[in-house]
Amino acid sequence: MKNHLFTILTLMLLLNVNVVIAQEDDSSRFNLMKAPIEKAARNAVWRTDFYICTGIAYAKSAGRTTDDFMKFVADTHVNTLNSIKGKGLEPIINLANFLITSYPDGTFEIISESPSTVKYKTNRPYISYFTKGYMVGVTIDEFEKCLWGHFKLMLKSLGIDFDYHIEGDFVEAEVTLME
Structure with a gap:
């Protein structure tokens, strides 16, 4: 009986030691x-x-266009802007500043402002993704059309007009409250 008790205690001790070692490992x-x-x-x-x-790329593979995807994104995400509607x-x-300056080299500059219109200028910090001319089969032109285009659609639903122009390494944009 003593041997059985000793064997059980020894096995329990070895089991506990193994559990502790395994946890450490x-x-x-x-x-x-x-x-x-x-x-x-x-x-x-x-x-x-x-x-x-x-x-x-998926939209294109399904016979859709960049415009189709852009509209899908805008329609899907427009509710995320409800908290700033009317403000x-x-x-x-x-x-816009947050989105662009979230890139490591993103720059954002307000060019002019009035109570109803703001003009700003940003760089295009995402162009480095397109050094091969495309990313997953998508060109920089398609990407920017979707990026800026869905922003335009979303702002329109808030009563804000958004126009942009890309020239060289910069995007000039204007947001205007619609009346």
Whole structure:
């Protein structure tokens, strides 16, 4: 009986030691590191643009156009702007600034402003994704048509007119409250 008790206690001790060692091994097998906020933000911006291109590529593969995908995105996301409806141009300008300056090299400059119109200029910080002329089969022209076009459609639903012009490395845009 004493031997059985000793054997059981020994086995329990060995089992506990193995569990403790296994737990230590599991946590030390990988050196998990948290990404710095700048790297995480850069990845999130790239991933969003990659998904835009993937959506355009999918639409094209299904016999649809960039315009079809752009309208789908605008119709799907327009409700995300409801909280700024009727609050003037400031939240729209802040949103545009946020979206562009989320890119590591994004620049945003207000050129002129009045109570009903704001003109601004941004660079095109996403063009580096298109060094081969395309990303997942989507050209820079298709990407920008969707990017700026869905913004235009969404703002229209808020009673704001949005016009943009791309020239060289810059986008000049104008937002105007419609009456």
